[in-house]
Amino acid sequence: xxxxxxxxxxxxxxxxxxxxxxxxPFAEAAVQLGLQExxxxxxxxxxxxxNVLTRFGPLFDAERLGGAFSLCAMSVPAADFERVAGLVNxxxxxxxxxxxxxxxxxxxxxxxxxxxEIDKIIEKIEAETGCPVLNLPRxxxxxxxxxxxx
Amino acid sequence: MNxxxxxxxxxxxxxxxxxxxxxxxIARELGVSHDEVLAALRRMLAEGRIRxxxxxxxxxxxxxxxxxxxxxxxxxxxxxxxxRRVGALPFVTHxxxxxxxxxxxxYNLFAMVHGASRTDTxxxxxxxxxxxxxxxxxxxxxxxxxxxxxTGLRIA
Numbered sequence: 001x002x003x004x005x006x007x008x009x010x011x012x013x014x015x016x017x018x019x020x021x022x023x024x025p026f027a028e029a030a031v032q033l034g035l036q037e038x039x040x041x042x043x044x045x046x047x048x049x050x051n052v053l054t055r056f057g058p059l060f061d062a063e064r065l066g067g068a069f070s071l072c073a074m075s076v077p078a079a080d081f082e083r084v085a086g087l088v089n090x091x092x093x094x095x096x097x098x099x100x101x102x103x104x105x106x107x108x109x110x111x112x113x114x115x116x117e118i119d120k121i122i123e124k125i126e127a128e129t130g131c132p133v134l135n136l137p138r139x140x141x142x143x144x145x146x147x148x149x150x
Numbered sequence: 151m152n153x154x155x156x157x158x159x160x161x162x163x164x165x166x167x168x169x170x171x172x173x174x175x176i177a178r179e180l181g182v183s184h185d186e187v188l189a190a191l192r193r194m195l196a197e198g199r200i201r202x203x204x205x206x207x208x209x210x211x212x213x214x215x216x217x218x219x220x221x222x223x224x225x226x227x228x229x230x231x232x233x234r235r236v237g238a239l240p241f242v243t244h245x246x247x248x249x250x251x252x253x254x255x256x257y258n259l260f261a262m263v264h265g266a267s268r269t270d271t272x273x274x275x276x277x278x279x280x281x282x283x284x285x286x287x288x289x290x291x292x293x294x295x296x297x298x299x300x301t302g303l304r305i306a
Contacts, residue, residue: 004211012212017202021188021195024170041168047205048165055206057166058191060159064199066151071248073255089299097298100219102290104255107219108299134255140230140247143237149212 004052007035011043012052013149068115070137072122073104074129081105084129093121104134154182155199158190166203214264216271216293220278221257223250223288229259235281236261241274256288268293 004012010033020028026044027037035043047053063069076084081099088094088108097108112118115137122133151159157180166172177187194200209217224232229247236259237245244262261278265271275291 012205012207015205016207017204019203021173021191021203023174023184025172026168026170037170041170044205045168048168050211051208052211053205054208055165056168056204057164057206058162058194058200058203059206060163060194061199061201064197065159085298094299094301096300098294099296099298100292100294102292104292106298107292107294134251136248136251136255138246138248140233141237142230142233142245142247143242 003050004047008043008047008052011040012047015056062111066113068112068118068137070110070118070122070135072108072110072125073134073136074106074125074131075104076106076129076131084131087128088125091121091125093117151199154186155190155194158187158194162191209264213266216265216268218263218265218271218275218294219292220261220263220275221290221292222259222261222278222282222286223256224259224282224285225287226258228285232282232285233259236278239274239277239281241265242278257290 014033015029019025022028024037026040030037030040033040044053044056048056074084074088084106085097085099088106089097091110093110093112095109095111097106099105100107110118110121112121118135118137122135125131126133158176161176161180167175169175171184173187173191174184177184180187191200191203195203233245233247236242239261241263242261243264244260246260247258248260250256250258263271263274263278265274271293272291279286279289
């Protein structure tokens with residue numbers, strides 16, 4: 001847990017979207033928050049250094065930039081979990097990988113240039129790990145808020 | 151994506167420089183004008199290729215430690231309308247339709263829910279269940295227990 005104060009929370013809540021596209025955007029955003037530009041910059045530097053923010057900038061929609069993506073799930077025996085995680089993570093096309101509490105206990109996102117490429121990587125992962133992969137590409141997206149109250 | 155857009159994505163996907171004139175700094179780095187950078191970012195935002203510009207928080211640092219993927223089996227005819235309503239709930243950060251893979255996986259609607267505790271997250275998931283009502287044929291909740299890799303989607 002971090003040691004955010006009230007001002008940090010206001011900054012994180014206010015700046016999750018709509019950062020201005022103008023010559024002095026930090027100055028403009030600072031006015032909205034009742035701050036000096038330099039204070040806002042200093043706070044953002046600190047929030048990034050302390051890992052409260054993973055990034056500050058444009059959040060791209062990777063799918064709309066082109067390429068193919070899929071969410072994949074595997075059921076990995078507990079005794080083999082670390083070895084399989086290592087094999088899966090070694091593929092640069094694996095963007096995220098999470099352990100989840102379920103019979104299907106490993107969930108990862110693949111990013112590649114085409115659906116064919118996705119299928120090839122899945123075949124490779126199945127051959128390397130001996131675990132079948134469920135391929136669950138998204139068919140529709142209903143809303144992506146991605147905003148969290150601080 | 152054209153060559154300039156690609157260069158701009160590469161220059162900004164790690165974040166904006168924390169300086170008073172960040173777009174000018176990027177323009178200088180790419181050898182283009184400040185206005186070209188602003189125009190391209192505005193266009194990509196309008197096209198939805200940029201979802202938003204601003205702070206990207208770390209869930210855990212904000213105190214969201216109970217992160218769950220709630221999954222639901224609802225009728226195909228109803229999934230679009232229900233997905234829109236679930237996606238509009240303030241605590242749902244992602245909502246997708248995905249294919250069922252029978253018999254292993256009967257669920258077609260996915261909603262990511264974040265909470266400060268499992269009690270908090272479970273309460274939010276019950277709100278989804280109430281919204282879906284009799285349309286729910288089956289459901290499950292998968293809490294994440296460990297991040298094994300998180301490099302994000304980056305273009306090289």
